[in-house]
Each structure stands twice: as C-alpha cells, then as structure tokens.
Amino acid sequence: MAPGGIARAFASALRASTRQQIVAVGSRSQQRAAEFAAEFGAGSAYGSYEQLVADPQVQAIYVASPHSEHFEQAMLAIRAGKHVLVEKAFTRNAAEARKLVDAARVQGVALMEAMWTRFLPRTDIVRQLLADGALGELETLIGDHGQSLEHVERMMRPELAGGALLDLGIYPVSYSFFALGAPKTVRVIGELTPSGVDRQLSITFGDYVDHPHAQALVSTTLAAKTPTTMAICGSLARVELDGDFYTPGRVRVVAKAGEVLLSPPDVMVGHQGLAYEAAHFAQLVSDGFTESPQLPLAESVAIMSVLDKVRHQLGVRYPGE
Numbered sequence: 457m458a459p460g461g462i463a464r465a466f467a468s469a470l471r472a473s474t475r476q477q478i479v480a481v482g483s484r485s486q487q488r489a490a491e492f493a494a495e496f497g498a499g500s501a502y503g504s505y506e507q508l509v510a511d512p513q514v515q516a517i518y519v520a521s522p523h524s525e526h527f528e529q530a531m532l533a534i535r536a537g538k539h540v541l542v543e544k545a546f547t548r549n550a551a552e553a554r555k556l557v558d559a560a561r562v563q564g565v566a567l568m569e570a571m572w573t574r575f576l577p578r579t580d581i582v583r584q585l586l587a588d589g590a591l592g593e594l595e596t597l598i599g600d601h602g603q604s605l606e607h608v609e610r611m612m613r614p615e616l617a618g619g620a621l622l623d624l625g626i627y628p629v630s631y632s633f634f635a636l637g638a639p640k641t642v643r644v645i646g647e648l649t650p651s652g653v654d655r656q657l658s659i660t661f662g663d664y665v666d667h668p669h670a671q672a673l674v675s676t677t678l679a680a681k682t683p684t685t686m687a688i689c690g691s692l693a694r695v696e697l698d699g700d701f702y703t704p705g706r707v708r709v710v711a712k713a714g715e716v717l718l719s720p721p722d723v724m725v726g727h728q729g730l731a732y733e734a735a736h737f738a739q740l741v742s743d744g745f746t747e748s749p750q751l752p753l754a755e756s757v758a759i760m761s762v763l764d765k766v767r768h769q770l771g772v773r774y775p776g777e
C-alpha cells in the first residue's frame with residue numbers, strides 16, 4: 457500500500473531474499489499501481505487503497521506512505537482483517553498508535569512497526585550481549601542519524617508529519633529503547649524549518665527504571681549527513697556500530713582493557729536488509745502470533761509517547777492533531 461521510495465526497496469528485498477509473494481499493489485493512482493506491479497511481478501494493481509484491502513488473495517499489507525497517512529491506512533487494512541506491517545514512525549503520535557493497537561487486538565490480526573533495525577543479525581548480537589550482561593552496568597548511549605534531505609518535500613511538510621525526528625531521529629531513539637527501555641526524563645534543544653517541522657535536534661534521555669545511572673544522547677538532523685553511529689557503553693565494555701548503524705553490518709565490542717572483538721560481516725548490504733523484517737513478520741503470521749516479541753506493540757506506543765514529549769518541547773505540531 458502506497459508504492460513510493462521505500463516500497464520499492466522493500467519489494468526488491470522481498471523478491472531477492474524471501475519466499476514472500478507480492479500478490480497486489482494499491483496506489484492512489486491506477487497508473488502508479490500498474491507500473492509497480494509490472495516492475496515487481498505483482499498479480500493485481502489497484503488504483504485505490506480500498507480495492508487493495510478488499511482483495512481476498514492479500515494476507516498481509518505493508519503500509520509505506522508518509523507518517524501522516526499511517527493511521528488511516530493501517531486502520532483500513534486492519535478493519536478489512538489483514539495483518540499489517542506499518543513503516544516507521546508507527547503513527548504521528550501515541551494517541552493514534554494506541555487506537556491502532558486496540559483495533560488490531562479486536563480484529564485478531566498481527567500488527568508491527570517496520571523498524572527494520574530490530575530484525576538485523578547485528579541487532580541480535582547486541583541483544584545477546586545485553587542479555588548476558590557482557591557490557592556491565594550500562595552508563596552511556598550515544599547515537600545519531602543525520603542526512604541531507606531538505607530537498608525532499610515529504611520531509612519538509614508538517615501536514616505529512618515531516619521533520620528529522622519521525623524520519624531519522626526515530627532510529628537512535630528506538631535503539632535507545634532497545635538497549636535501555638523507556639526514559640522518565642526527556643530534554644531537548646532544537647531548531648525548526650520555516651515550514652514548522654524539526655530541522656535539527658539533540659535529545660538527552662535519563663532516569664531509566666532498570667539502568668539508574670544511564671543517560672542517552674541522541675541527535676538528528678535533516679540538514680547534514682552525520683556519522684550515524686551507535687555506541688552503548690558499560691562499566692565492563694562498550695558496543696560500537698559503525699555508520700549507518702541502522703543497516704546491516706558488524707558489531708565491535710571494545711573491552712575495558714582495550715581488546716577488540718569484531719563480528720563477521722552481514723551477507724546483506726544496505727536496504728537488502730529489509731528482507732529480515734519481512735521474513736520475521738511472515739514468520740509471526742504463519743506461527744499465529746499477533747505481535748513481535750522483538751518489537752512489542754507496547755514499545756512502539758511508548759516510543760511514540762516519547763516522540764510526542766520531544767515534539768512538545770520543540771513546539772512542533774502537525775495540522776489536525
């Protein structure tokens with residue numbers, strides 16, 4: 457549903473590295489749907505999202521529209537009884553996220569935020585290191601995500617819920633949840649574009665229930681390419697992910713005494729790694745689960761709540777919120 461830039465990358469990855477089939481595509485334009493269907497071998501091409509969700513051949517729907525549209529479109533799919541994978545950011549805000557989760561539970565369908573970093577092999581390595589306590593007491597997380605995207609109209613428009621935070625900043629924010637959980641303290645400085653979306657911001661998180669000393673520093677910008685790295689630093693060792701940390705790659709563990717351990721490279725490169733999230737979601741559906749243990753719905757809602765707090769401090773509101 458909504459065949460734009462990321463839908464193309466997702467469809468390529470799906471076809472190259474999974475056994476999933478793209479049985480149909482739905483666009484606001486019949487022509488765009490037909491072009492996408494021809495490019496990726498989809499059996500049916502629909503010129504409306506309503507027609508797509510009515511297709512009985514369709515088991516699960518991937519929602520790949522701008523953030524402003526996620527709620528309505530995912531709701532359309534859920535009400536039609538389809539399993540739904542929704543691009544990040546899950547919705548515009550926590551209120552929309554909660555309504556989606558409630559609707560999916562009522563319908564008994566699977567729902568998941570497409571935060572693909574969660575399903576990469578190197579994230580699994582970090583998950584095991586954290587579960588084993590290999591880093592010791594967690595102290596500091598430092599992550600950034602900046603790209604030069606001021607020319608992308610979708611990013612600059614408040615009515616599409618543009619801005620750096622929901623598109624880019626969400627990656628290090630979500631990673632900080634993965635490592636540390638939800639912070640009770642959120643402090644932000646930032647700057648808006650003349651159109652009123654967040655251009656650059658730096659966030660400090662603290663007061664974690666399970667990590668009393670930990671602080672996370674997260675920065676994001678849509679005005680410059682930044683290293684886009686991640687470090688999780690503990691009393692015994694630290695984990696470092698080179699840029700772009702949210703894509704497939706290696707994990708480096710640096711012990712207190714300076715010894716370095718490096719994981720092997722991933723077999724996937726860049727957005728080919730979307731196949732991992734697609735395969736994970738397909739496995740959930742075929743096993744009869746309605747949410748992912750690796751990215752539970754309560755966590756996607758909690759992430760949206762923190763993004764709401766950040767936007768509130770910056771004074772960013774989307775029209776109609």
Ligand SMILES: NC(=O)c1ccc[n+]([C@@H]2O[C@H](COP(=O)([O-])OP(=O)(O)OC[C@H]3O[C@@H](n4cnc5c(N)ncnc54)[C@H](OP(=O)(O)O)[C@@H]3O)[C@@H](O)[C@H]2O)c1
Pocket residue numbers: 457458459460461462463482483484485488489520521522523525543544545570572610616622623
């Ligand atoms: N996982 C990743 O690495 C990654 C990377 C980039 C973006 N994303 C996420 O993917 C989503 C889409 O981003 P994108 O870069 O693919 O956007 P995009 O290229 O602009 O495509 C979005 C598509 O949504 C449809 N759409 C529906 N309502 C729309 C509206 N009111 N205005 C504009 N388009 C509308 C359009 O398709 P039709 O009109 O043909 O239906 C459009 O082609 C966002 O949530 C973004 O954060 C994820």
